Amino acid sequence: MSNFIQAQDPLSWLIIIALIGLLIYSIIHDVRIKRRIKSLSDSSVEITPEDFLKLKSQWAGKGRRQIMTGVDYPGVYVLYNNTKRMHYVGQGKKVMARIAQHFTGHGNADVYADWKYGDRFTIKIIKLQGSGFRSLNSLERSTIASYKAFSKGYNKTRGNRG
DSSP, X not given: OOHHHHOOOHHHHHHHHHHHHHHHHHHHHHHHHHHHHHHHHHTSOEEOHHHHHHXXXXXXXXXXXXXXXXXXXXXXXXEXXXXXXXXXXXXXXXXXXXXXXXXXXXXXHHHHXXXXXXXOEEEEEEESTTSSOSSHHHHHHHHHXXXXXXXXXXXXXXXXXX
């Protein structure tokens, strides 16, 4: 064993105990956040991009632009490629408009290419309001981590930091 651990100095032991406490707190905090994201995601509606785009065209068409504005809100979305079992997590102050960009060639190029070439996708949306998170950035970062969208998905970063 190292001399640090064998030391009889009470300060050394306090430092060790504090570090162990911080580690335990961090683990518990991460588990709670993952459970919260799963709960939020499980309570959201899952829709295919095709159905989403049909609904969006109905909202925006025939002078119904006001309706689309009324249903657009800040949130985070999870695009799941069922074929490749990969996630993409993003955010938007107008989440519906942002999602539509991905399936019209103005979002993540890899997601769009996979969708155009026939991969099956689903969409889930998590509203910021009522999520328990203070900002879109923190909700997005936590969702990316929960879905491992950076390490095993389409995301190229761990999320915005602002």
